[in-house]
Amino acid sequence: MEELLDIKGLDAAYGRVKILRDISLQVRRGGVTALLGANGAGKTTCLRAICQMMVTTTGSIHFEGVAIRGWRTARIARRGIGHVPDGRGTFLSLTTEENLKLGAQANPSRSAMSSDIERIYEYFPRLHERRRQQAGTMSGGEQQMLAIGRALMGRPKLLLLDEPSFGLAPMVVRDIFTILRRLNTEERLSILLVEQNAKLALEMSEQAYLMETGSIVLSGKSSDLANNETIRRVYLGV
Amino acid sequence: MKRSAGSILEFKVFNMDGFLEQLLVGVSTGGVYAIMALALVMIYSATHHINFAQGEMAMFSTFIAWQLIQFGIPYWFAFVLTIAISFVISCVIEVAVIRPLTHRPVLSVVVVFIGLLVIFNSLAGLLFGYTIKEFPSPFSNLEWLSISLLTPHQLGALLVTFALVVLLFLFFRFTTLGLTLRAAAQNPRSAELAGIDSGRMLLVGWGLAGAIGAIAGMMVAPVVFLDPNMMSGILLYAFAGALIGGIDNPVGAVAGGFIVGVMENLLGTYVVGTELKLTVALVIIVGVLIFKPEGLWGRRIVARV
Numbered sequence: 001m002e003e004l005l006d007i008k009g010l011d012a013a014y015g016r017v018k019i020l021r022d023i024s025l026q027v028r029r030g031g032v033t034a035l036l037g038a039n040g041a042g043k044t045t046c047l048r049a050i051c052q053m054m055v056t057t058t059g060s061i062h063f064e065g066v067a068i069r070g071w072r073t074a075r076i077a078r079r080g081i082g083h084v085p086d087g088r089g090t091f092l093s094l095t096t097e098e099n100l101k102l103g104a105q106a107n108p109s110r111s112a113m114s115s116d117i118e119r120i121y122e123y124f125p126r127l128h129e130r131r132r133q134q135a136g137t138m139s140g141g142e143q144q145m146l147a148i149g150r151a152l153m154g155r156p157k158l159l160l161l162d163e164p165s166f167g168l169a170p171m172v173v174r175d176i177f178t179i180l181r182r183l184n185t186e187e188r189l190s191i192l193l194v195e196q197n198a199k200l201a202l203e204m205s206e207q208a209y210l211m212e213t214g215s216i217v218l219s220g221k222s223s224d225l226a227n228n229e230t231i232r233r234v235y236l237g238v
Numbered sequence: 239m240k241r242s243a244g245s246i247l248e249f250k251v252f253n254m255d256g257f258l259e260q261l262l263v264g265v266s267t268g269g270v271y272a273i274m275a276l277a278l279v280m281i282y283s284a285t286h287h288i289n290f291a292q293g294e295m296a297m298f299s300t301f302i303a304w305q306l307i308q309f310g311i312p313y314w315f316a317f318v319l320t321i322a323i324s325f326v327i328s329c330v331i332e333v334a335v336i337r338p339l340t341h342r343p344v345l346s347v348v349v350v351f352i353g354l355l356v357i358f359n360s361l362a363g364l365l366f367g368y369t370i371k372e373f374p375s376p377f378s379n380l381e382w383l384s385i386s387l388l389t390p391h392q393l394g395a396l397l398v399t400f401a402l403v404v405l406l407f408l409f410f411r412f413t414t415l416g417l418t419l420r421a422a423a424q425n426p427r428s429a430e431l432a433g434i435d436s437g438r439m440l441l442v443g444w445g446l447a448g449a450i451g452a453i454a455g456m457m458v459a460p461v462v463f464l465d466p467n468m469m470s471g472i473l474l475y476a477f478a479g480a481l482i483g484g485i486d487n488p489v490g491a492v493a494g495g496f497i498v499g500v501m502e503n504l505l506g507t508y509v510v511g512t513e514l515k516l517t518v519a520l521v522i523i524v525g526v527l528i529f530k531p532e533g534l535w536g537r538r539i540v541a542r543v
Contacts, residue, residue, distance in 0.1 A: 106433030
């Protein structure tokens with residue numbers, strides 16, 4: 001299988017504070033890759049580095065064989081990387097539908113916007129019920145669905161998900177992950193998933209990486225990592 | 239100014255006609271404050287900075303209009319041309335002066351704004367002189383516009399204000415560019431992730447503010463006459479209006495502009511006198527900042543520590 005995203009020797013810093021050291025990471029086309037690690041390990045920074053958001057980077061990032069490191073965030077989004085950021089990044093005072101329309105700005109052709117919105121509503125019927133509602137007044141689960149829907153509106157080839165389960169009830173998390181699996185199998189959407197819930201992330205992915213203090217310390221098939229003694233003890237608690 | 243003929247009650251307090259007239263004049267000047275307040279809000283909501291040079295930029299635009307009219311260009315053509323030129327000038331300022339300051343402390347930006355204020359003021363004096371100039375009103379000879387209490391220009395300026403507010407509302411509410419502008423102002427990072435170039439949106443926001451200010455300048459110049467210091471007081475009133483309405487709320491800013499216009503006129507006529515009118519604006523500014531910093535319709539932002 002071909003690599004969709006290929007990161008080699010990536011360093012990233014906020015101003016002078018260096019966070020990431022020598023990250024190498026791949027996401028296969030049509031695959032799901034998980035990025036695990038404790039709080040503050042640098043997972044969110046890693047996603048930000050891919051999108052050149054808030055950080056300065058060195059190293060190489062190739063997407064579909066094109067070197068994208070150093071591009072502007074908006075250009076990377078238009079190239080086909082959808083990012084559901086930490087904190088969801090919802091436009092709180094705008095309605096659900098306006099949020100989705102904004103997501104379509106990342107789709108370079110911008111055609112078929114209304115049919116794309118209908119498609120999002122098929123995946124997330126709750127959003128259809130809330131389409132005229134201000135996003136800031138919706139529940140956490142609905143806002144997470146909206147954040148994913150907004151990213152999908154740009155018709156990305158790769159979806160970066162930053163802790164989609166954060167702060168949500170287990171039922172809602174299950175629903176969201178079911179939909180993410182469908183998107184992966186039905187639409188061959190590739191996913192890079194950052195998750196604190198290691199069990200969930202390892203079940204969902206084929207490849208996984210473990211981060212500690214800004215570096216990748218372990219990587220391999222998710223099924224292998226799930227049986228790794230350290231991972232089982234520290235991250236799965238079994 | 240007309241007074242009801244033969245009225246015995248010529249003293250101010252109980253003259254209903256006089257009161258109505260002052261009220262309407264207040265609404266009319268309030269319209270100009272409302273437009274200027276809109277220009278301030280346009281930049282504030284995107285950058286969280288108050289452009290102290292907004293008034294001087296509007297004054298400079300009005301001089302451009304005056305010069306175009308002197309060249310013999312018909313009023314409405316000069317009007318549109320001035321708006322376009324002001325849009326471009328404002329964009330150039332954003333790129334050349336403001337953008338390089340993006341991550342600098344607030345104080346640096348404030349100093350630059352004050353610098354721009356002084357530069358535009360001096361530049362206008364240098365190019366056009368400090369003598370007071372008459373500025374034509376496109377409405378002055380439209381008799382049908384005159385109702386008993388307002389001059390044709392006051393009524394015309396009011397109509398222009400309403401037209402502008404409605405146009406801006408439709409633009410921001412129903413066009414894609416309007417939507418992306420609102421998004422970039424509200425959450426520039428998310429906008430970038432959605433493929434929107436926040437920098438370009440900021441540029442458009444500045445351009446719009448400059449264009450809106452130009453309209454305010456051209457509407458107020460026939461009343462206060464054109465000179466390099468024409469807008470200094472008006473910017474204060476507009477700032478007071480924007481604060482009353484909530485500095486991040488365009489609808490509130492328009493309402494605030496009208497409220498300040500009316501208060502200024504009524505208090506000036508009946509309470510404090512013309513000399514202390516500007517004090518009204520300052521009292522409003524200080525009062526709002528102390529007692530209700532988020533304004534009447536603004537959002538209170540609670541910072542988490």
